[in-house]
Amino acid sequence: MKQVRDQKIDMIFNSYFQTYLPCYWDTKKLLHLAEETQHGFVDGPFGSDLKSNEYQDKGTPLIQLNNIRHGQHILRNMKYIDDRKTKELIRHVAIPNDIVIAKMAEPVARAAIVSDEYAEYVIVADCVKLTPNKSKIDLVFLLWAINSDEVRIRAEMVSTGTTRIRINLAELKKLKVPYPPIAEQRSIAVFLDHETAKIDTLIEKQQQLIKLLKEKRQAVISHAVTKGLNTDAPMKDSGVEWLGEVPEHWSVTTLKHSWSVIDCKHLTAEFVDEGIPLASIREVKSWEVDLSESKKTTENYYQQLIDGNRKPSIGDIIYSRNATVGEAAKVSIDIDFAMGQDVCLIRKIKDFDTDYLLYQLKSPIVTSQLDSLLIGSTFKRINVEDIRNFLIASPTVDEQREISSYLNQVTHKHDSLIGKAQSAIELMQERRTALISAAVTGKIDVRNWTRSTD
Structure with missing residues (x-):
């Protein structure tokens, strides 16, 4: 049954690539883009080979699922192992400019380029390390391709599980990515780096706006429920250090x-x-x-x-x-x-x-x-x-109602602005995703693209 299913999936995607990729492009399995070495495309050690009680506060850093996010290798919530354990797990060592891929959602098969912050890392059981053959594939293009919707959908279709899907190493090796000439790969990588950076900047500005609106909203609430709405009201010491003064009649x-x-x-x-x-x-x-x-x-x-x-x-x-x-x-x-x-x-x-x-x-x-x-x-x-x-x-019940009515109006305005900013972020994220897919499948011809000076 699995073989029949895989054949049907291959037929669907082969047909898609043949129909929508430029005629001079090809497709390649990830296996054929890795270095042809013993450890060029491997997953992490079995659980019994690396246990949580062997984690330390310093040493060789581990790459875990939570370190692969948004196309980046995130150096946060780090765990380490000692040199002796690293040598035991030499097969699972990843170095800067390798690619690491998550075997589990969310989302499955997300990838990142290994950071150069450390000389080497060790991947855990739910991660995969791919050392790209740089004579065949541009590193950054490969990252964009793996993280594109076209490749991710294929990865999800061959994954297993219900509540949290998982893809195994064998299926990852068979995963196909678009394969333009290497010069065009580099052009696409540069184009996407530049254009997504502009979108990311706009997204970050909207996120900062949301943060400011939430802070302003909270400040208005805090002031209203501790000081009231009448700025001329006589005040008294509440007797509570962290509360400070409150209106005299409260x-x-x-x-x-x-x-x-x-x-x-x-x-x-x-x-x-x-x-x-x-x-x-x-x-x-x-x-x-x-x-x-x-x-x-x-x-x-x-x-x-x-x-x-x-x-x-x-x-x-x-x-x-x-x-x-x-x-x-x-x-x-x-x-x-x-x-x-x-x-x-x-x-x-x-x-x-x-x-x-x-x-x-x-x-x-x-x-x-x-x-x-x-x-x-x-x-x-x-x-x-x-x-x-x-x-x-x-305060008095009438004043409580006056304050809550005022805060309902104010927070509604803030929430409306926050909602608009969140909608703008969603639209920009959709635009970003569509741009990546269009570039890595050749729907956008970037061979003559030049970086703008704006």
């Missing part, structure tokens, strides 16, 4: 003074395709609880989960207390659902504006308290009693 109290904090039922529910929604961490990452992709449980488990006044209702807040601590969203839909694991319910016991409290929970007035309250090393969490004792600044 009070600083614990959350439990106005809100009841109810923990989830610590019960592992049965999940079903059709049933009653559960709100856990994923469902509280936006302003309102979003159940569109939530897990579901049976009526029997639902009744157990809402036992003890745990049924969420409009005006309540669902707050994440484990893992991604501090995410919060209000309940604004009148349907039956239950709290899942890792969250708690915050329900008003006095007249208090829900939106105002949400802004406080998402502002430094609360997030600064979290830092000293989180427990656990790798899996962070906060006790429900600590949440009950959060200090919050409380």
Whole structure:
């Protein structure tokens, strides 16, 4: 079956390349573009040959999946092995200007040129090292080609797995890339380096704009929920060092003074395709609880989960207390659902504006308290009693509503600008991807292209 499938895939791509590549171009398997040496195209060692307990803080750096990103060899979250282990794994050594390829998504078969920061590296089991034959292929062109959509789609089709696909070394060796004359390869590489750099600069500017807008948005929220909207209001010392002064008529109290904090039922529910929604961490990452992709449980488990006044209702807040601590969203839909694991319910016991409290929970007035309250090393969490004792600044209810109404308008404007910047980034990324594909398949003729001086 696999042989038949591979033949069909080859037929599809051979037909595509014959139809859309320039007539004088060829295609080559990656195997035929590697140095014809014993270690010219190899994958990483078996897991038993390199164990995590052999990792060190210095020595020969490893190349792991997380070091291959966006066409670059990223020197971050580095692990090392000693010289003795490096010699044992000499077959898996990569040097600057080799190409490393990820065998696993996301995405599968992404590639990068090995950095010259170190003289040598060792690849791990889920990576592949290819030493290009530079008499046959331009190094940078080969990188662009491997990372193009045309080659990546082929790689995905021959990969295995469901939740996270994987491509093996044998399939990588058979992977075909467009193969123009070497002079044209170099022209394409120079063209793409230049043109994608311009797009990347524009993307970076939009990302900086988004960062500034988010900072401005957060600053407006923080000021409003700690100082109010009246710049002439008399101020007083809050008595809390990190909070500073607050309006004289405000009070600083614990959350439990106005809100009841109810923990989830610590019960592992049965999940079903059709049933009653559960709100856990994923469902509280936006302003309102979003159940569109939530897990579901049976009526029997639902009744157990809402036992003890745990049924969420409009005006309540669902707050994440484990893992991604501090995410919060209000309940604004009148349907039956239950709290899942890792969250708690915050329900008003006095007249208090829900939106105002949400802004406080998402502002430094609360997030600064979290830092000293989180427990656990790798899996962070906060006790429900600590949440009950959060200090919050409380103006009158009418002023709370005035502040939340103002912040709703301001944040809507900021979110709209952020959304436009994100859309611009997406369009530029699409343009970048299309440009790469067009260049490496000859749809753009760059043989006479010259670098612009702008």
